[in-house]
Amino acid sequence: xxxxxxxxxxxxxxxxxxxxxxxxxxxxxxxxxxxxxxxxxxxxxxxxxxxxxxxxxxxxxxxxxxxxxxxxxxxxxxxxxxxxxxxxxxxxxxxxxxxxxxxxxxxxxxxxxxxxxxxxxxxxxxxxxxxxxxxxxxxxxxxxxxxxxxxxxxxxxxxxxxxxxxxxxxxxxxxxxxxxxxxxxxxxxxxxxxxxxxxxxxxxxxxxxxxxxxxxxxxxxxxxxxxxxxxxxxxxxxxxxxxxxxxxxxxxxxxxxxxxxxxxxxxxxxxxxxxxxxxxxxxxxxxxxxxxxxxxxxxxxxxxxxxxxxxxxxxxxxxxxxxxxxxxxxxxxxxxxxx
Amino acid sequence: xxxxxxxxxxxxxxxxxxxxxxxxxxxxxxxxxxxxxxxxxxxxxxxxxxxxxxxxxxxxxxxxxxxxxxxxxxxxxxxxxxxxxxxxxxxxxxxxxxxxxxxxxxxxxxxxxxxxxxxxxxxxxxxxxxxxxxxxxxxxxxxxxxxxxxxxxxxxxxxxxxxxxxxxxxxxxxxxxxxxxxxxxxxxxxxxxxxxxxxxxxxxxxxxxxxxxxxxxxxxxxxxxxxxxxxxxxxxxxxxxxxxxxxxxxxxxxxxxxxxxxxxxxxxxxxxxxxxxxxxxxxxxxxxxxxxxxxxxxxxxxxxxxxxxxxxxxxxxxxxxxxxxxxxxxxxxxxxxxx
Numbered sequence: 001x002x003x004x005x006x007x008x009x010x011x012x013x014x015x016x017x018x019x020x021x022x023x024x025x026x027x028x029x030x031x032x033x034x035x036x037x038x039x040x041x042x043x044x045x046x047x048x049x050x051x052x053x054x055x056x057x058x059x060x061x062x063x064x065x066x067x068x069x070x071x072x073x074x075x076x077x078x079x080x081x082x083x084x085x086x087x088x089x090x091x092x093x094x095x096x097x098x099x100x101x102x103x104x105x106x107x108x109x110x111x112x113x114x115x116x117x118x119x120x121x122x123x124x125x126x127x128x129x130x131x132x133x134x135x136x137x138x139x140x141x142x143x144x145x146x147x148x149x150x151x152x153x154x155x156x157x158x159x160x161x162x163x164x165x166x167x168x169x170x171x172x173x174x175x176x177x178x179x180x181x182x183x184x185x186x187x188x189x190x191x192x193x194x195x196x197x198x199x200x201x202x203x204x205x206x207x208x209x210x211x212x213x214x215x216x217x218x219x220x221x222x223x224x225x226x227x228x229x230x231x232x233x234x235x236x237x238x239x240x241x242x243x244x245x246x247x248x249x250x251x252x253x254x255x256x257x258x259x260x261x262x263x264x265x266x267x268x269x270x271x272x273x274x275x276x277x278x279x280x281x282x283x284x285x286x287x288x289x290x291x292x293x294x295x296x297x298x299x300x301x302x303x304x305x306x307x308x309x310x311x312x313x314x315x316x317x318x319x320x321x322x323x324x325x326x327x328x329x330x331x332x333x334x335x336x337x338x339x
Numbered sequence: 340x341x342x343x344x345x346x347x348x349x350x351x352x353x354x355x356x357x358x359x360x361x362x363x364x365x366x367x368x369x370x371x372x373x374x375x376x377x378x379x380x381x382x383x384x385x386x387x388x389x390x391x392x393x394x395x396x397x398x399x400x401x402x403x404x405x406x407x408x409x410x411x412x413x414x415x416x417x418x419x420x421x422x423x424x425x426x427x428x429x430x431x432x433x434x435x436x437x438x439x440x441x442x443x444x445x446x447x448x449x450x451x452x453x454x455x456x457x458x459x460x461x462x463x464x465x466x467x468x469x470x471x472x473x474x475x476x477x478x479x480x481x482x483x484x485x486x487x488x489x490x491x492x493x494x495x496x497x498x499x500x501x502x503x504x505x506x507x508x509x510x511x512x513x514x515x516x517x518x519x520x521x522x523x524x525x526x527x528x529x530x531x532x533x534x535x536x537x538x539x540x541x542x543x544x545x546x547x548x549x550x551x552x553x554x555x556x557x558x559x560x561x562x563x564x565x566x567x568x569x570x571x572x573x574x575x576x577x578x579x580x581x582x583x584x585x586x587x588x589x590x591x592x593x594x595x596x597x598x599x600x601x602x603x604x605x606x607x608x609x610x611x612x613x614x615x616x617x618x619x620x621x622x623x624x625x626x627x628x629x630x631x632x633x634x635x636x637x638x639x640x641x642x643x644x645x646x647x648x649x650x651x652x653x654x655x656x657x658x659x660x661x662x663x664x665x666x667x668x669x670x671x672x673x674x675x676x677x678x
Contacts (some may be wrong), residue, residue, distance in 0.1 A: 036419040036420075036493045037387055038388070046378070050477070052467045052469050054469055132471055138433045
């Protein structure tokens with residue numbers, strides 16, 4: 001390690017060479033990285049979210065490559081903007097660096113951040129680096145919309161709404177199991193196993209689908225970070241309604257059924273799929289499905305909004321399961337939740 | 340520890356009871372804490388900065404009370420907004436919580452954050468909590484201005500400008516020495532020793548003075564976090580100029596001269612004073628001093644801007660010292676620097 005200022009210069013140079021350091025980020029950015037603060041001139045409303053990941057809590061460098069750690073940190077933060085229907089704009093990154101992390105690994109972490117920022121046209125405008133006992137990242141992301149009414153919160157689901165989810169679920173949790181217990185892959189073909197690991201290591205925030213849903217008149221939206229069951233419970237609580245999910249309707253990631261694990265438990269309780277869960281008036285469901293298809297993914301109806309409180313996962317046989325999710329102060333491996 | 344959601348609820352309730360949870364923060368805030376993202380509608384330009392502090396790197400709970408840790412984390416982040424001349428608006432807080440931190444201590448950390456947020460009219464709109472091996476905080480602050488031209492960056496100092504600093508310097512570094520070596524306090528009266536410790540534990544961001552300076556036509560500004568010498572070097576580098584400081588002109592915090600430590604080393608190299616250092620056209624110096632006085636503090640001319648590069652600290656005898664500052668990847672106890 002050659003000292004902090006040299007390291008910052010190398011990280012900034014990496015971001016600049018990839019065009020994500022803000023200077024090329026368009027007319028919203030007035031002053032980028034390197035000053036006391038970055039200056040932007042937002043047009044309309046902004047949505048801001050912060051997300052932190054900690055080595056040994058959210059990831060393990062024995063199973064997650066450093067590049068994936070950096071990429072996933074910003075991707076999971078951007079997923080919160082997707083859940084608002086916001087257009088991603090800027091990011092600010094804190095990196096805590098342990099003594100034993102090599103410079104090469106650190107630059108891989110930075111490379112992962114930059115890859116994802118470039119993919120979604122996000123300008124990394126500032127940050128802070130510090131020594132820390134383990135590797136950790138704190139990412140603040142700022143998204144934009146013409147005005148606040150275009151953004152979709154968690155509250156607003158109404159009795160009678162359909163509940164729908166983008167893409168597929170269960171893959172991220174299955175991928176984590178495969179990373180931790182490689183022998184599970186024997187039940188799968190190589191492509192399926194690789195696909196599941198990728199769902200865990202390289203999540204894709206559903207930014208285009210989120211904007212498509214917001215424009216389709218969805219009433220409430222949340223991203224699936226804690227698990228479909230737990231996140232449905234958040235929607236229910238914010239809206240003062242009850243949410244019922246039909247387990248067999250959950251769109252499973254390919255391979256999840258053959259992984260030897262309980263597919264419904266992975267799908268409903270696993271978390272980290274970073275899909276979007278939305279409450280949609282039934283009359284708008286077809287239009288929403290078309291809009292999401294244009295954004296490159298699918299939308300599957302998985303349940304409905306009822307009178308009452310809480311969320312319930314119901315099997316076709318009528319049996320209920322209560323939502324499972326991650327509570328990161330209680331479990332050793334867990335996502336993060338908003339304060 | 341009763342689980343994350345309960346803890347978040349307690350911290351949020353603390354912020355709400357003190358009126359800093361965003362709901363009472365005025366018409367800029369459309370959706371506060373508790374959703375995937377907070378929604379604001381900025382009027383004009385925004386200045387955004389992130390700052391992280393880590394137990395064992397930036398503070399030690401053996402000498403810093405938890406309330407001071409929380410307060411200083413947000414105060415030092417707000418100092419970056421002061422250095423831009425921005426009006427403080429919103430904050431987002433990441434808290435990494437070790438297993439052995441008691442709930443009471445954690446609520447003290449939160450209380451410190453809330454105290455400072457309330458003092459400067461800042462709305463805490465969101466955050467993230469996670470398990471971590473040590474206590475750490477990451478604070479993102481957003482400030483505002485009518486337009487980007489009202490904000491002052493680090494670049495812009497011109498040959499012939501006066502260099503001036505608000506308030507007093509050296510106190511924070513002396514306070515840290517007193518906390519770590521209590522026997523040093525024997526050379527001081529109780530009030531002076533307490534004042535020095537307070538400078539270390541409870542810094543005051545110079546927000547009003549920063550706005551006053553920005554309105555007075557200063558050309559470049561930075562906050563004193565790394566030390567007057569190191570921060571002057573940042574100003575010099577950003578402006579493509581040389582900065583010369585006359586050591587004997589530095590306005591010392593009362594008690595620093597009698598602490599038994601080298602007062603000039605503390606003042607020039609110590610850091611964490613969170614005063615503002617500005618390059619000011621000589622003709623505007625009196626007006627700037629008056630404006631800063633109205634904002635409740637002093638402005639002292641300590642040097643000038645010359646042709647050349649780098650920063651130099653010169654004694655009245657003509658002897659030069661090179662700037663000393665903190666490089667946090669190289670030293671065990673250090674502030675944070677921007678990426």
